[in-house]
Amino acid sequence: MSGHRFEPTILREYDIRGIVGKTLSGADAQALGQAFGSYVIEQSGKAAPRIAVGYDGRLSSPDLEAALVDGIMSTGAQVTRVGLGPTPMLYYATASEGLEAGIMITGSHNPPDYNGFKMMLLGGPVYGAMIQEIGKIAAEGRFKKGVGSSISVDLMDRYVSRMIEGFRGGPLTVVWDAGNGAAGDAMIRMTRRLPGRHILLNEVIDGTFPAHHPDPTEEKNLVQLKAAVAEHQADLGIAFDGDGDRIGLIDGQGRVLWGDQILALLARPVLADLPGATIIADVKASQVLFDEIARLGGTPLMGATGHSLIKKQMKQTGAPLAGEMSGHIFFADRYYGFDDALYAAVRVLETVSWAGKSLAALRDELPTRQNTPELRFPCADTRKFAVVTEVKERLAAAGANVSTVDGVRVTTPDGWWLLRASNTQDVLVARCEAADEAGLDRLKAALLDALAPSGVTPPQF
Known part of the structure; x- marks a missing residue:
C-alpha cells in the first residue's frame, strides 16, 4: 500500500503546521485525513467514527479542508463539517455532538502563508507521540478503507448561545478586536446579545490580516485596540488571535493585562464559588499569580507549558480553571475545559461586574513585580x-x-x-x-x- 511522507518539520508537539506551498500541501491534507481517520478507527474501536472538521479564515483553508475531508471519508469515517469559525467552535462541536474526534484547519497566530491542523480524540487533545504515530501511519500507508460520508452543520448560533448561557454580567463599554481572524463572526453575534455598548474592530474575516498580525500577546498588535479604548472611553478592550483560542486584554487606562494577570482576576469569582479548588498555570506565570490563588483560598498548581498538557492536567486534578502566559484560558467551571478566548472574554465581563470595580482597579490590586x-x-x-x-x-x-x-x-x-x-x-x-x-x-x-x-x-x- 502506498504511503505518504510528511515534511518532518510540520509534525510538531501540539499540532501539524507548515508553510503552504513549501512544507504543506493539499496532498498532505488528504494523507492526513487518511491517517487521522485510520488512527481514530483504531483508537475508538468504531468502524465509522464521527469526526468534526472546521477551518479558519486563511486563504488556503477551504482547499485544505476539502482534501482533508476526502481523506477522512476514504477510511469509512463520517465527517461533520462545521465550516468557517474559531478553533473552540470545533471543540464545542465534538463535545456537544458527542463525536469521537475533531480536526481544525488553522494557522493559529502564524503569518498568512502558514496553515496547519489541531486535532482532538475521545475528548482529549492529540499531541506528542500521538502525532508522530499518525505520521508513521501515513508513511507506511496503513490506511483503513471504507466508504464514508459527510454532512454540513451550522453550529455558530448554538455555539454563541452556549457561551452566553446564564450570563451574570452587567452593561459595560467594550472594544473588541478580532484581528480579521476566525473569531470575527462569532464575536459579532455574541456582542449583539450582550448588555452594554460594544465597538467592533477588524471583525470581517480576512486571511491576509490587513490591520495587524493576529497575535494579542505582542503589545505592538494592540496599538489599534488601545487607541479605540481611549477614543470611546471604554471600560476595557479585548483581542483575539487568528483562530480564537487566545485572548488579549486592555484595561480602561490602555494597560495590557498578561495571561497570568487575567487568570489571577478570573480566579476570584471561581474560588468564591468553589473554595479550595485547584487552579493551574504554566511555569512562565508570575509568582504573584500562585500567591494570589493561595490568598483566595485556592490550591495553586504549576504545570508544564502547552495547551495539550494543561488540558490533560485539568482532567487529572479536576481543576475548574487554568491558563497560560500565552493567553490560553481554560474553563471547566460551567464549561467544557478547553481553551476558548471568546468564552474567556464573557467570563472577564462577568468578573468585572461581580467585583463591582473597573478592570483597571482590579489590575491595580495585584502586587507589582x-x-x-x-x-x-x-x-x-x-x-x-x-x-x-x-x-x-x-x-x-x-x-x-x-x-x-x-x-x-x-x-x-x-x-x-x-x-x-x-x-x-x-x-x-x-x-x-x-x-x-x-x-x-x-x-x-x-x-x-x-x-x-x-x-x-x-x-x-
Missing part, C-alpha cells in the same frame, strides 16, 4: 533539551532551589528565573522576575552564569 518579557533565543533542536539538562545538573550540584516541572525554574531571595526548551521551535525560553530592578539584575546575571558553560548564545535582555 519587575520582570522580563518571555525571552526566546536560538538553540538547535538537537541541543535545546540537552542544554536544559546540563543546567539542571549544575544547579543540583550547587544546591539551588529548583522546580523541574518544565525545564528549570530557580527560586532565590530575589525572585525566580526560568529556562525551558520550546516544544515547537528551535529556541530556548527564559524569563526572570524580582521585587525590584536590582534583584532583577541579579537574576539575569545568575541565568547567564548558568547558561555559559553550555556554550549557548545568551538571550538579549
Whole structure:
C-alpha cells in the first residue's frame, strides 16, 4: 500500500503546521485525513467514527479542508463539517455532538502563508507521540478503507448561545478586536446579545490580516485596540488571535493585562464559588499569580507549558480553571475545559461586574513585580533539551532551589528565573522576575552564569 511522507518539520508537539506551498500541501491534507481517520478507527474501536472538521479564515483553508475531508471519508469515517469559525467552535462541536474526534484547519497566530491542523480524540487533545504515530501511519500507508460520508452543520448560533448561557454580567463599554481572524463572526453575534455598548474592530474575516498580525500577546498588535479604548472611553478592550483560542486584554487606562494577570482576576469569582479548588498555570506565570490563588483560598498548581498538557492536567486534578502566559484560558467551571478566548472574554465581563470595580482597579490590586518579557533565543533542536539538562545538573550540584516541572525554574531571595526548551521551535525560553530592578539584575546575571558553560548564545535582555 502506498504511503505518504510528511515534511518532518510540520509534525510538531501540539499540532501539524507548515508553510503552504513549501512544507504543506493539499496532498498532505488528504494523507492526513487518511491517517487521522485510520488512527481514530483504531483508537475508538468504531468502524465509522464521527469526526468534526472546521477551518479558519486563511486563504488556503477551504482547499485544505476539502482534501482533508476526502481523506477522512476514504477510511469509512463520517465527517461533520462545521465550516468557517474559531478553533473552540470545533471543540464545542465534538463535545456537544458527542463525536469521537475533531480536526481544525488553522494557522493559529502564524503569518498568512502558514496553515496547519489541531486535532482532538475521545475528548482529549492529540499531541506528542500521538502525532508522530499518525505520521508513521501515513508513511507506511496503513490506511483503513471504507466508504464514508459527510454532512454540513451550522453550529455558530448554538455555539454563541452556549457561551452566553446564564450570563451574570452587567452593561459595560467594550472594544473588541478580532484581528480579521476566525473569531470575527462569532464575536459579532455574541456582542449583539450582550448588555452594554460594544465597538467592533477588524471583525470581517480576512486571511491576509490587513490591520495587524493576529497575535494579542505582542503589545505592538494592540496599538489599534488601545487607541479605540481611549477614543470611546471604554471600560476595557479585548483581542483575539487568528483562530480564537487566545485572548488579549486592555484595561480602561490602555494597560495590557498578561495571561497570568487575567487568570489571577478570573480566579476570584471561581474560588468564591468553589473554595479550595485547584487552579493551574504554566511555569512562565508570575509568582504573584500562585500567591494570589493561595490568598483566595485556592490550591495553586504549576504545570508544564502547552495547551495539550494543561488540558490533560485539568482532567487529572479536576481543576475548574487554568491558563497560560500565552493567553490560553481554560474553563471547566460551567464549561467544557478547553481553551476558548471568546468564552474567556464573557467570563472577564462577568468578573468585572461581580467585583463591582473597573478592570483597571482590579489590575491595580495585584502586587507589582519587575520582570522580563518571555525571552526566546536560538538553540538547535538537537541541543535545546540537552542544554536544559546540563543546567539542571549544575544547579543540583550547587544546591539551588529548583522546580523541574518544565525545564528549570530557580527560586532565590530575589525572585525566580526560568529556562525551558520550546516544544515547537528551535529556541530556548527564559524569563526572570524580582521585587525590584536590582534583584532583577541579579537574576539575569545568575541565568547567564548558568547558561555559559553550555556554550549557548545568551538571550538579549
